[in-house]
Structures are given as C-alpha cells and as structure tokens.
Amino acid sequence: NFTKYMSKFNPRISIMNPGDNLLVRPLNSGDYDRGFLKLLSQLTKVGHVTREQFHERFATMKECKNTYFVTVIEDTLLHEVIGAATLVVEQKFLHDAGIRGQLEDVVVNNTYRGKQLGKLIVLTIVAxxxxxxxxxxxxxxxxxxxxxxKSLGYAFEPGQSNNAMTIRF
Ligand code: 16G
Known part of the structure; x- marks a missing residue:
C-alpha cells in the first residue's frame, strides 16, 4: 500500500528517495544531539528536557510494544533532524478488538519548505x-x-467538525 500513497508526489519523491541528502527513518536515541527537540519547538512548547529525560522517555516508549512509531527526516549532510511525525496506536475493545491510529506531533523545519516533506511524512504515517x-x-x-x-485525505465526518475538546491541566 506504500506505492498507492507514494504516487501522489510531483516531482516524484518517496520514503526510499525523499530528496537529496535526506533520509526517512525511525527516531533513534542519538537524535537528542541532532536537534529533534529544537525541531519540535517549532510546533509547541517543549520546555527543558535533559538528555537523561530524553533517553528515559525514548526507552519507555520503546517498551510499549507496537505503540509509538516516531518517524523523522534527517538531513544527512548537516546531521540534523528536519522533520518528524508520530503514529500512536491505541488498543481498543471496539471494532473487533481493533486498533486506532493517531497522527501526532507533525513538524517540518521552516527552512525546508516547498520540498513536499510535510506531505511525505504524513502519508508515511498513514500508510x-x-x-x-x-x-x-x-x-x-x-x-x-x-x-x-484535507488535501491528504483527512475529512470531517458527519456531525463531527469542530468538536475536538480539551481539558488543560
Ligand atoms: C497539534 C499536533 C499534536 C500536538 C499538538 C501540540 C498534529 C497533527 N497535531 O495539535 O500532535 O501534540 O499540536 O500542541 O501534529 P499543544 O501544545 O497545544 O498540545
């Protein structure tokens, strides 16, 4: 099914060929030093996260098997993480004890705009x-x-637009 999603790019890029000096891969523990958190701060408040905290969170996510799929795009020349998105897989009793995906924390470095990388990382997660x-x-x-x-296939379902609700703590 990856091919189906990867046909949507013009010029043609894909997970395997995201562009010159770019690599799509899972997050790894070395990404603290490749600017992963700085990138996330382009999305929202990251606050102060020490190297130890980062490693601990990385490890606990990994222990939750088949749950957190943190995906990044690295600029392999600069050794910098320039894009990221996460698939969180939630276990359900509903839908024949099915699983539901959540797309989270999508961000592409501002200076890498116009390379279809937002689209690439989102469709990677969808696939x-x-x-x-x-x-x-x-x-x-x-x-x-x-x-x-919307351009990537997401839609409001009937009666469901504008009803994302939150309690902030
Ligand atoms: C956006 C993100 C969400 C992220 C939140 C952070 C996507 C699709 N959505 O809603 O994943 O956690 O922003 O904002 O990337 P917050 O600081 O208000 O929680």
Whole structure:
C-alpha cells in the first residue's frame, strides 16, 4: 500500500528517495544531539528536557510494544533532524478488538519548505497505520492546517467538525 500513497508526489519523491541528502527513518536515541527537540519547538512548547529525560522517555516508549512509531527526516549532510511525525496506536475493545491510529506531533523545519516533506511524512504515517491494520487514523490540528490535511485525505465526518475538546491541566 506504500506505492498507492507514494504516487501522489510531483516531482516524484518517496520514503526510499525523499530528496537529496535526506533520509526517512525511525527516531533513534542519538537524535537528542541532532536537534529533534529544537525541531519540535517549532510546533509547541517543549520546555527543558535533559538528555537523561530524553533517553528515559525514548526507552519507555520503546517498551510499549507496537505503540509509538516516531518517524523523522534527517538531513544527512548537516546531521540534523528536519522533520518528524508520530503514529500512536491505541488498543481498543471496539471494532473487533481493533486498533486506532493517531497522527501526532507533525513538524517540518521552516527552512525546508516547498520540498513536499510535510506531505511525505504524513502519508508515511498513514500508510504505516493502514499496514498495521488500524481501522482509522485521527488527528487534531490548528485551523490553518485543515486544508493541508484535507488535501491528504483527512475529512470531517458527519456531525463531527469542530468538536475536538480539551481539558488543560
Ligand atoms: C497539534 C499536533 C499534536 C500536538 C499538538 C501540540 C498534529 C497533527 N497535531 O495539535 O500532535 O501534540 O499540536 O500542541 O501534529 P499543544 O501544545 O497545544 O498540545
């Protein structure tokens, strides 16, 4: 099913060939030193996360088998993480004890705009969710990003627009 999603690019790029000096891969523990957190701060508040905290969180995510698929794009010349997105797989009793995907923490470094990398990382996650057998994939985003996600196949379901609800602590 990856081919189906990868046909949507012009000029043609794909997970295997994302562009010159770019690599799509899972997050690894060395990415603390490749600017992963600095990249995330282009999305929202990251705060102060020490190397130890990063490694601990990385390890606990990994212990949750088949749950966190943190995917990054690395600029292999600069050794810098310039794009990221996460698939979280939630276990359900519903839908024949199915699994539901959530797209989280999508961010592409501002200076890498115009290379279809946002689209690439989102469709990578969507293809992965389908491949793993998720019965759907959901997301929350800022209003200004609705057209972007619509263009990638996300839709408001009947009676469901504008009803993402939150309690902040
Ligand atoms: C966006 C993100 C979400 C992230 C949140 C952080 C996507 C599709 N959505 O909603 O994953 O956790 O922003 O914002 O990337 P917050 O600081 O308000 O929680």
């Amino acid at each position: 992965l969710a389908e491949h793993l057998g998720c019965y759907k994939i959901v997301l929350n985003c800022k209003d200004k990003l609705i057209p972007f996600y």
